[in-house]
Amino acid sequence: MSHSLSSFAISLYKSKPESHSRSARFLVRASSSTAPGIDFSTLESAVAKKDSDGVREALDQLREVGWAKKWSSQPYISCSTTSLRELTTLGLKNAENLAIPSTRNDAAFLFTVVGSTGFLGILAGQLPGDWGFFVPYLVGSISLVVLAIGSISPGLLQAAIGGFSSFFPDYKERIARHEAAHFLVAYLLGLPILGYSLDIGKENVNLINERLEKLIYSGQLDAKELDRLAVVAMAGLAAEGLQYDKVVGQSADLFSLQRFINRSKPELSRDQQQNLTRWAVLFAASLIKNNGALHEALMAAMSRNATVIECIEAIEKAG
Structure with a gap:
């Protein structure tokens, strides 16, 4: 997402060895008030161990016993030619500007810094004697210091902008909507989710997959995985585009997509990259729109800091 919101990322960690048997079956015992009779111990163990293969197998088994019906319910997808008109027809607002990084939070932060320091400088100018000279000078230099930090260490400035953006009235709802969309779509496509966070500066949603890790690092992502x-x-x-007139959380997502494109074979032309982006937005928006109840339920769960298992339960219960 943007500098103010958590961003989607695939965390490239090695999957830990599984301690449970591949042929393990689920015992029938109640481990959740929303899913009586279903044992989540294998899934919980896999999530705790950051074992993506174990999570996938556990969810596959839950689907076999008739519970995880939404898991990997959209396994087969393929990019197709997509126009801006299709995005607009689906309900995406300002579709032509979706890929343009937002400067709302950056501009608001800098305007606040410059405006407040300027106002304080004027007030400090009324101080008697030398104080009326030195204090306004020092206050006025704050803006220059902020700009210098942005040039030397952009990460520190973005952290400050991220903290400042949390004061926007739509911040919490927007970030929950954004991250819940990553979580839900990954779940529907059959990509195991190992964790998430709505905290400022932390990347989400965490997907750990040793095979994908190798493909990304080797630059051998095929069209299907891409x-x-x-x-x-x-x-x-x-998700933001379906709800708001202006998207502010696209920067890091677009960066992630470009990284995947750069690691894929065969190489895509500029037009193919643009089409892939449009198609991916359209397909994701379709999934979110067609599963609106699941998305809203997941947003509510994530907003109260539910565990990954509880988030999955929220999806399945809503479905």
Whole structure:
């Protein structure tokens, strides 16, 4: 997302060895008030160990016993030619500007810094004697210091902008909508989710997959995997675009998508990259729109800091 919101990312960690048997079956015992009779111990263990293969197998088994019906319910996708008109027809607002990084939070932060220091400088100018000279000078230099920090260490400035953006009235709802979209779309496409966070400066949603890790690092992502990752990457942007007139959380998502594109084979032309982005937004928006109740339920769960298991339960219960 943008500098103010958590961003989608695939965390490239090695999957830990599984301690449970591949042929393990689910015991029938109540471990959740929303899913009586279903045992989540295998899934919980896999999530705790950051074992993506274990999570996938556990969810596959839950689907076999008739519970995880939404898990991997959209496994087959393929990029197709997509126009801006299709995005608009689906309900995405200002579709032509979705890929343009937002400067709302940056501009608001800098305007506040410059405006407040200027006002304080004027007030300090009324101080008697030398104080009336030195204090306004020092206050006025704050803006220059902020700009210098932005040039030398952009990360520190973006952290400050991220903290400042939390004061926007739509911040909490917007970030929950954005991250819930990443989580939900990944779940529907069959990509295991190992964790998430709505905290400022932390990347989400965390997907850990050793096979994908190797493909990304080796620059050998094929079209099938690129399509899936593109849809998950654009899900947050799509969710904002369906709800708000202006998207502010697209910067990091677009960066993630470009990173995947750069690691794919064969290489895509500029026109193919543009089409992939449009198609991924359209497909993600379609999934979110068609599963609106699931998205809203997941947003509510994530907003109260529910565990990954509880988030999955929220999706399945809403479905």
